[in-house]
Amino acid sequence: MTITVEKSADTRKEQDAVPRRLTGSRIVCEALIEEGVREMWGYPGGAIMPFYDALKEYPELHHVLVRHEQAAAHAADGFARATGRVGVCVATSGPGATNLVTGLATAYMDSVPVVAITGQVARPGIGRDSFQETDIVGVTMPITKHNFLVSSAAELGPIVHEAFRIARSGRPGPVLVDVPKDVQNELAEYTPPAERAPSSPRAERPTRDTYERAARLISSAHRPLIIAGHGVIISGAYDELRAFAEHTGIPVITTLLGISCFPESHPLSLGMPGMHGPAHVNRAIDQADLIVGVGMRFDDRVTGDLRYWAPNARIVHMDIDPAEIGKNVPTAVGIVADAKEGLARLTAACEPGDHDEWLRGIRAGMRPEREVPTGDRFSPAEVLAAIKRTTDGRAKLVTDVGQHQMWAARFYGYDRPNSHISSGGLGTMGYALPAAMGVKAGCPGDPVWVVAGDGGIQMNIQELGTIAQEGYDIKVAILNNGYLGMVRQWQEFFHNRNYAETRISSPDYSLLCRAFGLEGRKVEHRADVEAAVEWAMSRKGAVVLDFTIEQEANVYPMVPAGGTVAGMIEEPEAER
Amino acid sequence: MSGAGRTLVVLLEDHPGALTRVTSLFRRRNFNIDSLAVGHSERPGISRMSVVVAGDASEVDQVVKQLHKLIEVVEVRDVSDGAPLLREMALIRVRADSTKRGEVTELAKLFGARVVDISHNTLTLEITGAEHKVESLVKLLSKFGIEEMVRSGRIAMARDSAGASVGMDEALSA
Ligand SMILES: Cc1ncc(C[n+]2csc(CCOP(=O)(O)OP(=O)(O)O)c2C)c(N)n1
Secondary structure, eight states, X not given: OOHHHHHHHHHHHHHHOSSOEEEHHHHHHHHHHHTTOOEEEEOOOGGGHXXXXXXXXXXXXXXXXXXXXXXXXXXXXXXXXHHSSOEEEEXXXXXXXXXXXXXXXXXXXXXXXXXXXXXXXXXXXXXXXXXXXXXHHHHHGGGSSXXXXXXXXXXXXXXXXXXXXXXXXXXXXXXXXXXXXXXXXXXXXXXXXXXXXXXXXOSOXXXXXXXXXXXXXXXXXXXXXXXXXXXXXXXXXXXXXXXXXXXXXXXXXXXXXXXXXXXXXXXXXXXXXXXXXXXXXXXXXXXXXXXXXXXXXXXXXXXXXXXXXXTTOEEEEEESOGGGTTTSSOOSEEEESOHHHXXXXXXXXXXXXXXXXXXXHHHXXXXXXXXXXXXXXXXXXXXXXXXXXXXXXXXXXXXXXXXXXXXXHXXXXXXXXXXXXXXXXXXXXXXXXXXXXXHHHHOTTSOEEEEEETTHHHHSTTHHHHHHHHTOOEEEEEEEOSBOHHHHHHHHHHSTTOOTTOBOOOOOHHHHHHHXXXXXXXXXXXXXHHHHHHHHXXXXXXXXXXXXXXXXXXXXXXXXXXXXXXXXXXXXXXXX | OOOSSEEEEEEEEOOTTHHHHHHHHHHHTTOOEEEEEEEEOSSTTEEEEEEEEOSOHHHHHHHHHHHHHSTTEEEEXXXXXXXXXXXXXXXXXXXXXXXXXXXXXXXXXXXXXXXXXXXXXXXXXXXXXXXXXXXXXXXXXXXXXXXXXXXXXXXXXXOTTTTTTTTHXXXXXX
8 A cells, every 4th residue: 555545545534524424435435445455346337337436536446347247256256265355346237237147156156255336226216127227136145145235325334344244254155235326426424333343153152062072973983084175265274174184193085175275295185075086085985984074065066976975974064154064964963163263172172093094095096197198298287287386386276167177176286275266166167267367466476377178268258358457467278178178078978979069169369369468379299388387487467378188088087967986987998 | 733844933134125035045945835924023123934844854954044044034943842822814705695604604603713704695704723723614614615715824932931831722712
């Protein structure tokens, strides 16, 4: 924050004198500043114009003009995931607001704190099918943690602060605040909240007895496993998880969104479970007699057919959301707690243990991850390895949805906390490029790499414009197989290779980059992989690398949707 | 006499949209809801809802927990145990010309129902009581032909004396 900015804020305050009557728009701006917001992503339009008018009086609020409102929501989401702070996006009524929907649904499924501010038609116009009127509160009810239609400027300040509190408290999630245009112009008093209302947890905190019952199950287990999820990252419970695992000697599995909550180079780390988890992880789950789930929700992509999943295991489930306990699997002990506090208390309740034999048994079943193909062709794993080497593992990887997402989950080897960001619950193609803008804004010191398919990158490719205008230093690796690869794989396995509508062409990405004033390169030979990544890192702004990979490579192994470990499809020897 | 299904009492802020949030939750989570009745509570600004959930124990548990997550929901109580006071009200318009009028009024009397409207061809009855009582009257009236009916759905209140006065209301209300 520069001194001039501070000064201008002061003069503003003096001019207004106490009590300060402000327009609704200025109230929103002041409340955002009060909440510590410095960046937001959005797009103006008729019903939100008073807000944009006021925004110019607040130079400390940096607004990034996206090219499509979906990208604004994803960017706010990426910012929130990378920093743990609330991300903010702004849109006008009607089409602007509806364009946010996919981004809000993405944030909702993955418990990401986002506040969306939308303009609405003026109060007298509501309910009359006015120009660009959409009942966005109704539309987003099932995909937000909460939402508000503001009915007067007087309640605007309290509502904005409440929106932030709801978004970040307990199990985080997106909150939408819909502000009619005349409310933005209406005058009201605004006083910042004296102190932050503490978020009131509704569930009772678990008792000592709960932890002791869990500890007894843990100490009597012979084949225990930890499955750690996004909750560990949201809570920042990295050290606590590690202490718990090391203290009890229990091996750690990380869900897709749990990746990077536990160092993968750690001897207790096993990898990812579920549909595309390596076979040894799913076999271990099959044999386990106890599973300690932490900040995860036994999603169907993790479990497959619930009736046959972890048939021998009792479940200890720790989650901050009471509704997750017992939702999908019957639980022996449920612990409603934030992972940081819960794990610390659980560790204290547990005897030290070791499960070396069990761990050795699991590790004996590990197959080396995909062998490097010989000759000129390179594998996705090699691209990922080059990124890791070139960035010394300091990068944040933002992945899109599809085969490349699974390869990036499996082959990178995440050791840095919160270095993997992806849309898990909704599986939103087109997520990575816009989300990376938020990640970069939140962590300007970290290299940010997008890993995307040739399908998903084209879904929000327009954001190269935003990236160019903002000067975001984002590197993009497209794993280009000429197909909507993941769907093609399903067609290969389950639809007789009927490749219906999965062949996809690409533009010349280098040329496209040039059009946007960015740089790009196509990489076709193994010898060029490392050099291309190094070149990308050496350039100042955004760079797009278009890696030509094998067209019909598959992600192995695969437990078909709703299937079991017994039905796991493993890699045929010929392809290895 | 607790009726079928579990009975939840839900207190929620009386905002526009709060009810929509509840019903939207039921639909989206595919919960099995038998009936739902809403009205004012004794607290200004707080509505009170009685919800009958048909599912098994784990489903009811989910309904309670998911309701708790709604910001505007203030309190959720499962009052099914402890013999709660459960009532339903119905208005039933039954076909009854002068030849049937006597029989219908007789039935109404037995059930403690009141005649609230009368025409050449119909009688309209008002009944309040436990659902099974309403149910029985409806069944008995159906042979005359029911022209129109409205039922409030179950409303519920836990007993103050939790068990001590069980049966009192049954005695009073026949
Ligand atoms: C918005 C959206 N539309 C459709 C899908 C379904 N889908 C999942 S993966 C996939 C293919 C992705 O192809 P590509 O981006 O080329 O990545 P690849 O699988 O080839 O690595 C599709 C279409 C989706 N997840 N999201």
